Amino acid sequence: MTVSRKEPQEILHLVEPRETDDDPGAGLTLPVILNLNDANSPADVMDVLSLRRFASGEQPWSRSARLDHVKPSAPLRPDDARVLRVAREEGKESTLAEGDGWTVLTNRWKHGSAYVAVSAVTDELAESVLAECVRDATEPPKTSENVEMGFWHLGSRGPVRTERAISADPWETIRGNYTARVAEAFDEVMKMTRDDVSGRLLLLHGPPGTGKTTALRALARAWGKWCVADCVLDPEALFGATSYLMEVAVGEDDDEEENRRWRLLILEDCDELIRGEAKQSTGQGLSRLLNLTDGMLGQGRDVLVAITTNEDLARLHPAVVRPGRCLAQIEVGRLSRAESQAWLAASAPGVEVPAFGPEGATLADLVALRNGEKRAERRDDASEATGFYL
Incomplete structure (x- = not known):
């Protein structure tokens, strides 16, 4: 692999040379040029490197999966994987690993989702490695609520x-x-x-x-x-x-x-x-x-x-x-005076029901009263308020 840098763009060229005629795989792979610049993060570099063997044809088969609710303890790679690089940035961790005939890139985010991509010398190997990466990696479904x-x-x-x-x-x-x-x-x-x-x-x-x-x-x-x-x-x-x-x-x-x-x-x-x-x-x-x-x-x-x-x-x-x-x-409008009084009486027994005006009350007003909060005074420009996201 040769490296060259040009000014002033600060572009880094990663050039993958062809195999020689003496190599058994000669003619099966392609030269690859991977371009990076100063705007790329270490995780971006790993994304590029993970594609190197796939792009050249050395590992021409690829499988990938997106996961949610990933267990914090899940490695997302086979037990025998050799870790090559790890990049951590705010809210994200990327890992590049390899094994015999395959490469795996894992991007996982702090909110519990992940992306796993595998390249391999055969489709069957790529499928089996991916299956091993994602096996028992996610939490059970959330509750019905x-x-x-x-x-x-x-x-x-x-x-x-x-x-x-x-x-x-x-x-x-x-x-x-x-x-x-x-x-x-x-x-x-x-x-x-x-x-x-x-x-x-x-x-x-x-x-x-x-x-x-x-x-x-x-x-x-x-x-x-x-x-x-x-x-x-x-x-x-x-x-x-x-x-x-x-x-x-x-x-x-x-x-x-x-x-x-x-x-x-x-x-x-x-x-x-x-x-x-x-x-x-x-x-x-x-x-x-x-x-x-x-x-x-x-x-x-x-x-x-x-x-x-x-x-x-x-x-x-x-x-x-x-x-x-x-x-x-x-x-979706306000509840009427009678509906507001009935809602509060049913949702918060024991809470004193105020005398609502002729316009009634919004759901936000009623929830605030139920929770013991002071009811906001009605303003003429209430239509311009941001709302309670209820």
Whole structure:
């Protein structure tokens, strides 16, 4: 291997020479040039080095797996592996190891997920080494009170998805948090299956603290058998960068057609994206959202989009709420005075029930009272508050 450095780009070239004619494998491998620069981390170097033998053809077979809920004690490599390099950075550890005829790269993150890639001289060897790496490496499934949810954000090196188990109550246990009209609307949505999907957009609107996010967590649980829920933490970046949008919306389908699940993208507090003047204030963001729900981008992709907003329906862009686009539009409002008193009497026996005003109370107000917190004074600009994420 030869090394050269050029200025001023500070590019490091790792050149893998051809084998000589005296070598038994001559003609079967290719020269490889691996480029690195000062922006690459040690973990990046290991990613590149792990591909060297695969790229040259010395180990032309590769198998890989992504894991969640990895046990802290799991080595993620065979017992006889020879460790070549280890790189640790904030929240991530990378290990490069080898054995007779194979190489394995392991990237594991502090939140419990991991990526294992094996290259080998035969497909059978790659498959067996990978099976040994992942054997008994993960924890048992979480309790029924949790649901798996992905969280997307645009990192310094591109889109990043992190999967975590979040608490999600069954819909039946939280149904009483909503007015009768809203509860009936959610009843219809919660019992939907893949065959019931008509529109691609689920719109929840109403004042902050009324339980929109709580309902979405319950929805992720109710749809768990046929739909994967992903929360996008930076929706303005998602619709501002086409590469990010393609990665999140299109992705890769590893499952067979009959096993493939729908994907629910959750976008919280997207007032700027969907209000009436959105086209002027967010540029192409609104157009890309509409394209995802029923345009060319959405064709052939099993993707649903759930949006929460504090805006009144009348202030939303007409293209968002037009008939046929929405799977459901649900206004999640305050509980009435009588409903608020009944909720507090049932949820917190012994707590003095205050005299609610004619507008009733939000779910956040009631939870605060149940927990002994002072009820926040109602302000005229309450619609501009950030909400309690309930």
